[in-house]
Amino acid sequence: MLPIKYNAKNVVLRWRSTLATILGIAMVVAVYVMVQALAVGLEKSSANTGDPRNLMIVRKGSQSESSSIVTLEQYRSLLYSEWIEHDANDRPLVTADVLTLVNLPRREQNGEANTTLRGIGPMGKVLRPQVKLVEGRWFEPGKREVVVSKRLAARFANFDIGDRFKTGPDWLTVVGWFDAGNCAFDSEIWADSDEVRALFDRDSYSCLLVRPVNAEGLTVLTKLVEEDKRLQLLAKNEVAYYREQTMTATPIKWLGNFLATAMSIGAILAAMNTMYATVGARTREIGTLRVLGFRRRTIVLGLLIEGMLLCSIGGVFGCLLALPINGYATGTIGFESFSETVFEFTITPALASQGIVFSALIGLFGTLIPAIKASRTPVIDALKSL
Amino acid sequence: MNPIVEIRNLSKVYSQGEIQVTALDDIHLDIHPSDFLTLMGPSGSGKSTLLHIIAGIDRQSSGICKVQGIDLLGLNESALADWRNQNVGFIFQSFNLIPVLSAFENVELPLLLTRLGRPERRKLVQTALELVGLEDRAGHLPKQLSGGQEQRVAIARALVTDPALVVADEPTGNLDSESAQQVLEILQSLSRDAGKTVIMVTHDPRAAAFGNRTIHLEKGRFAEPSTSEAKA
Numbered sequence: 168m169l170p171i172k173y174n175a176k177n178v179v180l181r182w183r184s185t186l187a188t189i190l191g192i193a194m195v196v197a198v199y200v201m202v203q204a205l206a207v208g209l210e211k212s213s214a215n216t217g218d219p220r221n222l223m224i225v226r227k228g229s230q231s232e233s234s235s236i237v238t239l240e241q242y243r244s245l246l247y248s249e250w251i252e253h254d255a256n257d258r259p260l261v262t263a264d265v266l267t268l269v270n271l272p273r274r275e276q277n278g279e280a281n282t283t284l285r286g287i288g289p290m291g292k293v294l295r296p297q298v299k300l301v302e303g304r305w306f307e308p309g310k311r312e313v314v315v316s317k318r319l320a321a322r323f324a325n326f327d328i329g330d331r332f333k334t335g336p337d338w339l340t341v342v343g344w345f346d347a348g349n350c351a352f353d354s355e356i357w358a359d360s361d362e363v364r365a366l367f368d369r370d371s372y373s374c375l376l377v378r379p380v381n382a383e384g385l386t387v388l389t390k391l392v393e394e395d396k397r398l399q400l401l402a403k404n405e406v407a408y409y410r411e412q413t414m415t416a417t418p419i420k421w422l423g424n425f426l427a428t429a430m431s432i433g434a435i436l437a438a439m440n441t442m443y444a445t446v447g448a449r450t451r452e453i454g455t456l457r458v459l460g461f462r463r464r465t466i467v468l469g470l471l472i473e474g475m476l477l478c479s480i481g482g483v484f485g486c487l488l489a490l491p492i493n494g495y496a497t498g499t500i501g502f503e504s505f506s507e508t509v510f511e512f513t514i515t516p517a518l519a520s521q522g523i524v525f526s527a528l529i530g531l532f533g534t535l536i537p538a539i540k541a542s543r544t545p546v547i548d549a550l551k552s553l
Numbered sequence: 554m555n556p557i558v559e560i561r562n563l564s565k566v567y568s569q570g571e572i573q574v575t576a577l578d579d580i581h582l583d584i585h586p587s588d589f590l591t592l593m594g595p596s597g598s599g600k601s602t603l604l605h606i607i608a609g610i611d612r613q614s615s616g617i618c619k620v621q622g623i624d625l626l627g628l629n630e631s632a633l634a635d636w637r638n639q640n641v642g643f644i645f646q647s648f649n650l651i652p653v654l655s656a657f658e659n660v661e662l663p664l665l666l667t668r669l670g671r672p673e674r675r676k677l678v679q680t681a682l683e684l685v686g687l688e689d690r691a692g693h694l695p696k697q698l699s700g701g702q703e704q705r706v707a708i709a710r711a712l713v714t715d716p717a718l719v720v721a722d723e724p725t726g727n728l729d730s731e732s733a734q735q736v737l738e739i740l741q742s743l744s745r746d747a748g749k750t751v752i753m754v755t756h757d758p759r760a761a762a763f764g765n766r767t768i769h770l771e772k773g774r775f776a777e778p779s780t781s782e783a784k785a
Contacts, residue, residue, distance in 0.1 A: 168665065170654075172654070173653060176653035177653050180652070180653050451647075451649065452651055452652075454649075456651075456662075457634065458608075458643050458649075459637070459638060460639070462630075462631050462635075463630065463631075546610045
């Protein structure tokens with residue numbers, strides 16, 4: 168085995184070509200990591216949402232909460248189930264939510280976008296403890312008041328506390344900002360459920376969120392909802408429900424993979440070019456190593472390690488280049504709700520490792536042909552090389 | 554005494570398209586342990602080709618080349634690499650040190666292919682460097698050494714595995730006369746005092762004079778049979 172110091176020192180010695188390759192690979196890895204960070208952020212936003220103790224009930228076959236319908240009868244038939252937890256005042260921990268899309272102007276006259284207005288019942292806040300009021304106060308039912316996500320407020324006009332905006336036939340006043348801890352609720356406006364129904368002339372709700380008494384209650388309620396043919400509803404653990412709502416991330420992941428594939432072909436060629444030059448300049452050195460008794464495969468392995476080392480350094484730099492975007496909040500149109508979905512670019516250790524492994528693979532494939540070619544050069548020819 | 558190198562009917566023909574060039578033509582030669590054999594002749598006479606075949610880095614077109622009783626043609630590529638590591642020390646005209654490694658690391662290279670542990674390797678490298686008078690240059694990179702010192706490091710690298718055979722291809726070709734003298738004295742001492750068989754290709758009759766036996770080659774054949782006899 169060639170000493171790793173030999174490969175490492177060669178990478179340093181040829182610093183000009185090393186630098187060019189590192190920069191090329193760093194750009195590819197940075198783009199890859201950034202696009203994947205977008206997908207991870209979106210997925211995390213959905214996966215972060217919900218309370219494992221809660222049960223989400225939607226219409227069977229609905230793709231999202233906003234396309235679901237739960238009638239008042241269905242709501243009432245479940246409201247008094249013995250398996251539902253009650254609060255200290257003996258009120259059932261159930262919220263019947265209504266979701267609708269409202270089209271509102273963005274900040275800085277940047278056009279308009281759909282956003283989700285969620286009407287929640289009196290227990291809506293209790294069932295979602297992760298949502299915290301950070302400024303202002305909660306809305307009061309009947310006063311045409313809303314609270315908005317702080318992250319959403321940064322993106323839409325008229326979302327400062329005290330601002331008003333018109334939706335449907337009426338004006339709504341923003342009275343507070345909430346923070347949902349980087350989850351799907353951060354893309355929402357919250358108001359009173361019955362008020363939203365009245366405002367948009369709805370005679371039904373979109374979904375129910377209930378807190379079963381215990382784990383057994385969760386199982387029983389799920390079974391009860393799904394087996395009752397009259398209900399035609401689907402019950403699912405709230406966390407699991409939102410985790411599955413990650414369709415938005417899928418095309419972004421595809422885009423990321425496509426970009427990464429296209430760019431990696433270029434990067435592999437760049438790495439190959441560098442390694443051809445590196446190996447070409449060391450033909451006599453390789454010949455000498457073979458005279459000393461190093462086998463062909465040892466030399467191939469050494470060059471592969473060198474190529475992978477070189478590109479991995481580029482990978483690390485790529486991750487560092489992408490790092491400032493970690494935690495940057497942005498928004499996109501969610502494919503489930505067709506509304507503005509706010510999320511944060513998220514670079515996880517797993518994603519960074521993936522970027523570095525990706526760069527090492529570029530190094531591996533880029534070095535393979537030059538390394539094999541170099542090892543196959545007859546020793547005499549290699550020694551005669553300048 | 555059995556010869557360490559036995560060459561019988563050895564020929565080497567290079568094909569360049571349709572043209573065939575005979576580099577060695579039906580050579581017979583025995584080289585004995587402790588011989589310091591010098592190969593002389595004009596460019597293209599086949600002396601380096603003969604050296605390369607004996608050292609196991611090239612293969613003959615026909616004939617037999619046995620070193621220590623082993624027919625090198627019977628060894629595959631990997632076995633030949635192992636054999637070179639254990640049995641041959643090679644000294645090049647251009648030193649061929651690895652530029653990114655220190656003198657110590659260069660000398661240690663052939664030992665990395667052995668089962669020796671780090672302390673044993675260190676000891677052997679130090680001994681080899683002491684032998685060529687460069688123990689105080691162990692940490693220097695090749696570019697920090699003079700040509701003569703570089704060649705002495707190369708000699709230390711050739712000796713570190715304690716090979717029976719040391720081959721040198723114009724080892725003084727790139728050296729000033731003082732450094733060349735030092736290198737030739739070391740090679741002579743290896744043969745005379747350490748019992749190594751040394752085969753050296755040279756153009757320089759003064760360098761050849763350090764050997765105890767000289768062979769002249771011309772057009773792939775021994776030019777003057779009388780010169781291949783041992784010197785008095």
